[in-house]
Amino acid sequence: MKRGITMKNTRLRKWTALCLSCTLLLLTVLAGCASAPTAGSSPSASPSTAASPSASPADAASPSASAKDESALLKKIKEKGYILIGSSNDAPFSYQDVDTGKLAGVDIDILREICSRLGIPDIQMKVIDFSNLLVELNNNSIDMVVDAMYVKDERLQIAAFTDKWYQEGEAVVIPADSKITSKEELAGKTVGAQPGTTFYETAQKWLDEGKIGKLEAYDNQATLMTAVNMGKVDAVITDGIVAGYTLASDSSLKLKLLSPYQAEASGQIGAAVRFTDKDFLAEVNDTLNAMKKDGTLMSILQQYNLTQDYFVDVDEGVTKNVK
Structure with a gap:
């Protein structure tokens, strides 16, 4: 009887030991599964904070977090797929190429690089008389003015301007057979200019001072050049870069630049918003200044035969907006 009890107890102890061993093994397996790292994560990092040891804060940020940092206008532009700019359609700054139908010009190329870096897919243009560009901007019919516009105190009262893109001055265009050889010989002559431009203001100053006989207004660059080419005016005052480009690209114009000539209305050019x-303006300025530092901006200017004289560095190019 005692022997029977002893054998039974022995079997019971063996069975209990076996159960305990299985239980410990199961717990060990479960613990291992709970602590095993997921693919691509660090063993010591939780799923919500894991990041590659070499990743920068920008790499670790989610797309939604980056989007939250963008200005309201940049978000709106990206949503519609393009930025709508205002321009008077003047070559070689901001114009539509008649052969390809595509936007072209030095200002367009600068803006295209800015847009590429900001993630803006496309640029579209609304043609507006130069004198009405800032009016249309404030009427919310365009996103930005991009048309070789000088940054001037009176314009800073109407809109905010980017830092300067580049600088240049005016030129006087006369018929190829003109006898005029100097600015002093414009006395008593009829001069044409485009309202809303710095050059019109210069011509108005000449008129007020008696240095010219009459001032005629023309709404755009094409009609301005046509007027002097057809002899409706004795000379026109216009943008130096425009004048050089127009005479080089259109052999039908029997015109030349008045030379020698010392520019009076030289200035620095920017875009207006x-x-x-202001938040969008800061995004554009940051991108523009990065282009100045890495040489991209100067490379674009050189494509239009513009030398270092036209370049404005980061410090010199800062625009002090009034609002």
Whole structure:
């Protein structure tokens, strides 16, 4: 009887030991599964914070977090797929190429690089008389003015301007057979200019000072050049880069530049946005200045035969907006 009890107890102890061993083994397996790292994560990092040891904060940021940092206007532009700019359609700054139908010009090429870096897919243009560009901007019919516009105190009262893109001055265009050889010989002559431009203001100053006989207004560059080519005016005052480009590209114009000539209205050029779009302005400026530092901007200018004289560095190019 005692022997029977002893054997039974022995079997019971063996069975209990076996159960305990299985239980310990199962717990060990479960613990191992719970602590095993997921693919691509660090063993010590939780799923919500894991990142590659070499990743920068920008790499670790989610797309939604980056989007939250963008200005309201940049988000709106990306949503519609393009930025709508205002321009008077003047070559070689900001114009539509008649052969290809595509936008072209030095200002367009600078803006295209800015847009590429900001993630803006496309650029579209609304043609507006130069004198009405800032009006249309503040009427919210365009996103930005991009048309070789000088940054001037009176314009800074109407809109906010980017830092300067480049600089240049005016030229006087006369018929190829003109007897005029100097600015002093414009006395008593009829001069044409485009309203809303710095050059019109210069011509108005000449008129007020009696240095010219009459001032005629023309709405755009094409009609301005046609007027002097057809002898409706004795000379026109216009943008120096425009004048050089126009005479080089259109052999039908029997015109030349007045030379020697010392520019009076040299200035620095930028793009304009509304006062309410300051955050977008900062994004554009950051991108523009990066282009100045890495040489991209100067490379674009050189494509238009513009020398270092036209370049404005980061410090010199800062625009002090009034609002």
